Amino acid sequence: MLGTTEIIVIVLVVLLLFGGKKIPELMRGLGRGVREFKDASRGVNEDEQKKQD
Template sequence: MNFILFSLIFLGTFGTTEIVVIVILALLLFGGKKIPELMRGLGTGLKEFKKASEGKSSEEEEKE
């Protein structure tokens, strides 16, 4: 409860302006060509995390 209150007071919520600023900073830092590679890696990582949380390992999937 205290953490939620703290985050709302000090961190606030992300609005349109904040998201636009974050996207512009990401483009400036990584460049347009690097962003798709980063997102692909993020997607692969999320997929592996989901598999691991379901209890399936890559060895078990290969056997099926």
């Protein structure tokens, strides 16, 4: 598990690498990816339930 110090260091490194303006774009893309993954996994679960019925 990551501690507070490690998280702060990671955030600082990300800020140095990408800059403050790119971070919102990166987070938006990450959010879209997570949403697509959840939607896809929900679809798989629904398909499995239909096969069992």
